[in-house]
Amino acid sequence: MTTSGRVALRTQALTKVFRGFRAVDAVDLEVREGGVHALVGPNGAGKTTLFNLLTGFVSPTSGTITVFGEDVTGKRPEQVARRGVARSFQITSLFENLTSREQVELALQGRTGQGFRFWRTEKLLGRHRARVDELLAEVGLMPLADKPAGLLAYGQKRALELALVLALDPRVMLLDEPTAGMGIEDVDRTIELVRRIAAGRTVVFVDHNMHVVGSLADRVTVLQQGKVLVEGPYAEVRGDERVITAYLGEADHA
Amino acid sequence: MNAVLQYAVQGLAAGSFYALAALGLAVIFGVLGVVNFAHGAFYMLGAVATAVLLDTLGLTLWWSLLVVPALMFVFGVVVERLLVRWLLRLDPLYNFLLTFGLTLVLVELVKQKYGVSGLPYQPPAILQGRVDLAGVVLPRYQLFVFLFSVTICVLVWLLMTRTRIGMIVRASTEKPELARALGINVGRWVTPVFGFGVALAGLAGVLAAPFRAITADMGNNFVIILFAVVVIGGLGSIVGAVAAGFLVGLVEAFGQAYAPTFAQILIFVLMALIILVRPAGLFGREEAAT
Amino acid sequence: MTQSVMPETSVTEAHAAIAGGGSRPRWILLTAGLVAALALPWLVYPPVAMDIVAMALFAIALDILLGYTGLLSFGHAAFWGGSAYVTGLIATHYGVPFPVAVVGGAIFAMVLALPVAYLSVRRSGIYFAMVTLAFGQMVYFVGYQWSDLTGGENGLQGVPRHFFGIELVETESFYFYYAALPILLLGMWAAWRIVHSPFGRVLVAIRDNTPRARALGYDVEKYKVIAFVLSAGLTGLAGGVFAISHGFVALTELEWTTSGEVVLITLLGGIGTLWGGILGAFLVVLLADYLASSSLGGIDLITGTVFILVVLLFRRGIWGTVRHQWLTWSQRRTSSRRTPVDADPAGHG
Amino acid sequence: GGGPGSSGGDFTGGKLVLAVLNDQTGVYKDASGPNSVKAVKMAVADYKKKYGGAAVVDDIEVTSADHQNKPDVANTKAQELYERKGADVILDVPTSSAALAVATQAKNHHKVFIDVSAATTELTGAHCNKYTFQWAYDTYMLANGTGTTVTKDGDKNWQLIYPDYAFGQDMTASFTKAIKAAGGTVQGSIATPFPNDNFTTFLTKAGSTDPDVIGTMQAGGDLDNLVKQYNQSGLKEKGVHLAVGLMVINDIHALGVDQVAGTTFTDPWYWNFDQQSRAWADRFRQETGIRPSFEQAGNYSAALQYLEAVQSAKTDKADAVVHQLEGKKINDVFLRNGEVRAQDHLVVHDAYLARVKKPSQVKEPWDYEDIVTTIPAAKAFPPAGQFACSM
Amino acid sequence: MLEVTDLKAWYGEAQALHGVTVSVEKGEVVTLVGRNGAGKTTLVRCLIGLHRQVSGAVSFLGRDVTGVPAHRRARAGMGWVQDDRGIYASLSVEENLLLPPRVSDRAWTLEQVYEAFPELAVRRKAPGTTLSGGEQQMLAIARVLRTGARLLLMDEPSEGLAPVVVARIGAIIAEIKATGVGVLLIEQNVKFAATVADRHYLLSQGRIATALDNSEFRRREGELLEHLGI
């Protein structure tokens, strides 16, 4: 993977306190452009909260966040999204009543400002057709393109989540447990997919599946109790004593 | 200074009605997720029942304070069984609309039965007149209303937060399916809680009988103010409902004293301000995004 | 998570509700509707016919919010009544043809809606309903207090009906109906346009899953505010015509009962159906009119009972039920033609 | 029978239609409502009995509609009654806004409208027209009677509390004038929201200047609220009296006599005033089961006198009937020394200053009032021209 | 202790289970594996009595419980760990634990819970859903242990848990199994399934495709993985 010198995402002393509980505690994180960065750590370490902070869903108690040098601290989710930072959700989050195609159209439209055109017909959305087909094919949902998402199986929904993130053509992608609840085959396919789309983009993801982390990440940050425990290349981190005791345990080194 | 104290007491007395009724609203919302539009109508029924009981059975206020909430509880149970329960699984807006319809029906029925001019009521002599407290002369009845409602509010709060019943009740509301799978007979709890909330509205009505016009329409405006109260306090927050109830009473009293033309608008302005700076209300929980 | 107010409808159906397109039945329906609108004043008393069409647009405007954005406004009387007053004042003081006054009223309604929307959209679901109710009440009190302008309790009396000096329109309700109908039909068309636009699609997305819409870069609040303001504008159009038709404006137009009535109409017609509002208005207005002249009394008793029954037994509303039957029927037809292979719901193809 | 030419008259559709448009369900239901319709039917029966075969019209229909206290409904209904139901006259119409809307319709349709239950002076002032009459009372009469009499009786210092809308403002202006004319002073007048259920603050404020009497212009449920809170405020014990601008007998019934005993107010009519009134009230009770309010008696009177006018005019043509009514002097069960003033169509007649009885004095149900004085017709109502009516 | 015979389930017109027959004995851990959408969750919801569109028979502890409402099944000793955890936002962590009634004297005490899951002890006063995904999973498991259920129905308990915690759960399962509790475990994590279970059912498109004991399961792991992926 090519990592240029530029810093895509940086946090400085980022802290979030929920009623006295420090969920994220003075985290300094630096993700270089083009890198695939994994965030691991025990349950409750603050990974999802960190994602929420990075995408504006939660506002930080203190500290700063910059995206390609621009300060986005305290910006709202849609503002962060429009700066090229897209996220997926740990708990599947789709528009139940729209078809896969419509959802992807919606995602594509988001960047164009067409959304405010209440005097135009929705056929306008047809212009995204080619791109929609491409994206759906990429995640293997083409045959189900016209099925409302509410009727899809779980794995299919996860795939659609990814398609939505991709549709935003983001510079930085934040994927929260992209393979959670997937069968082995789907996991491998997803790894492939993420690897493919990661080209030329910056990816930060959370996953408990070490197989996924190992295959994708070129850098890994281990969080514990809201603090950075270790950071480094995967091979280095997984050998780290502290990581083994705090997170991996003796049983499973998959 | 004296006047200011008087206004304060008057505001707290007015707030007592809001606090008690809003408490009922909050309990029902907290447990059933129902915003009960008929709360004003239940308040009205409480007052009407008080007057009718005095007229027919000679029940004094003291008895009414016990009997009417009990009757309203039963009535609430019937309403829940017959109507509200069928919509609990659905969007809360449906129950909002249902209780809106119910309000129209109840108000109209009372009009047909008891007319529109109102019902007479004679309060007990001991609550008449005034007491002198350190130079401030206060109507006895207002003091009584205030103390009584504060006591009830504290008791309810303890019940909901400190007892197993409160816990079960909260769980049954939030995820009824799961609660059943954990061995809790959910159906058994929802109904009495609704009845309980209705009884609180009825209790506010009893307190209103000696103090306010007992007419079929007495709850119409009341319920709107109640909504403002719960928005200010944070819907679903018991403490919030009570605190905001008293706050709104005070705002109303001082508004009427110093800016009468704007007294009614003032409450809504307060609400707008709260929404601006604290959308979840004074005591409301922030809605977390996952 | 979802704030959808159509939990009864299946996903397929909800999707059908938002899918646009110009199929044949739709054209047949449109033509039938137009014919009905033109014939209405022959069938019912013309001022009542006018009320029906005005209320229909009111309900449709509300449905943009309720059915398509998932926001129940319980304070729309503010825009209906607000526009009625402004329309009435313009007509009284400037002597302009009434369509101009009506447009003025609608613009006012939109201006009024802006701050209300800005504050209300900070809450959703049931909170939104309560907040709008409270704001509606606030507008009511202003209308009530500002009696120099609004006539307070007495209402705004003697609103003229100028229409380019065409006497028949200005005096006869029958001809006035045809003069005012195009305004309301235009409003309905606009509502349809809004719902079936890229904007409408975003509204549905927001209704279904707000955080997700945010993550896709949509400024949710802005969309809700725009939807609210558009809805208020169409409401204003209807309220303005209503004011001119009646020749005066009463404080009741601002009362929360008016907000409640239009919700009933929308609900009866079918939430999220748009056209249901027309049927709902037809029934509710005629029923109220009938009850007012019958010696039955107890309008609220009947309105309230209808409310309860519809909510309990008939949540899809009239139009929604018809559409449901239609979809079930056509689905059964298509699925019987399909090969069973397609029927596996879980199959990854 | 009927039809042009028959029985020498000239009646559209061959019949005469009297329409009662009022509130059948809302706050005015008890005071007027369905029982006003019955009162009008009594008038029709009396008319038929009196003239028998000599009646110019024998097909007389009484129809009614509910305006639900909504002026827009009143407006549409009035149109419909005149246009579709062939109404020759509309009667009653409580709520000022509704009455004003109906007056406009009467003017546009050239049909008669006799208002009984609305109090606004605009009906015979700025909004007066040739076809509209105000039969029973107006705000001037209410305020003037009470203000003058109470002041003269020794309560010179007043505080006024009034609901902040047209009726309350009118009443307050009239009260203030009357009080000053009688040698009293108004220490302050306090506007309150409407509707309102909490008057404690206003009462405290009013009481702070130690007035002799507090005059309230509240009506209906608000009056009920205010009286209860006045009773508990301790002002009564301090010797601050209460005078009421508008009280109808149903209000006393609703509050209970004990709550308002001793309160003075002006009443256009009282059922137990004299033998004539009582006899009619007995008949009314046979029809309805309760005693009549002044509105109901007023409707009877208005309908009866309208029929008399039709009898003289021999037609239902509005202009002819109006011509018969204008300037007519009338004495009936409701109007004593009455006159339909031609200039503004206000019907002036004797009014009464009433005092609410003590519970111990009440001898039978609805026996609530002592009539203290009769205010002669000439003094009870505003002089012609006071409210700028031009027809 | 659990006998399921020819269980069929529908969602509206779509059939999700096509005649499933499974059993769980005392002190036995049985897993249910199968790809997404195979019907595992549906099966468990039928067992606990939440899914009502069913036919077939379920007997528990020798008694027929078909048609018995969910809360009575729970009281009879079925414990359910929901796939989406089902933590109460309106209850604190401790209240979540105190909520369910005790159904046998096997029930864990609060001390035992906190000892096994120190993460929860720290957050005991926090509102339930403010816990992290994994912490919520622990809470859900701990909550069902608090009842002392005789049969645990666990829907993907290891999902989203850190490997150390997964190992801990494994140990707990082994521990309670020793006291005679039966466990029906839904698992995607085949490795984990193999370490804790005695027998396995492979569910595919609403039908039991294969039933295997653990040694065979281990032997055919690779083949199974393939099957699961297809």
Ligand SMILES: Nc1ncnc2c1ncn2[C@@H]1O[C@H](COP(=O)(O)OP(=O)(O)OP(=O)(O)O)[C@@H](O)[C@H]1O
């Ligand atoms: N509420 C529902 N309405 C309609 N179909 C449903 C519903 N829930 C589940 N299904 C369907 O039933 C089938 C079985 O679903 P189930 O949730 O039991 O699968 P699962 O094996 O638990 O999958 P996963 O591993 O993803 O949790 C799937 O095809 C699914 O689409």
Ligand SMILES: Nc1ncnc2c1ncn2[C@@H]1O[C@H](COP(=O)(O)OP(=O)(O)OP(=O)(O)O)[C@@H](O)[C@H]1O
């Ligand atoms: N809205 C909130 N209010 C209070 N506490 C919260 C909130 N959200 C998260 N927390 C707390 O912050 C901590 C970190 O939670 P987070 O969801 O970020 O963990 P995580 O690392 O993603 O864990 P997992 O791997 O289990 O998903 C947890 O202890 C949780 O209880």
Ligand SMILES: [Mg+2]
């Ligand atoms: Mg997480």
Ligand SMILES: [Mg+2]
């Ligand atoms: Mg599952």
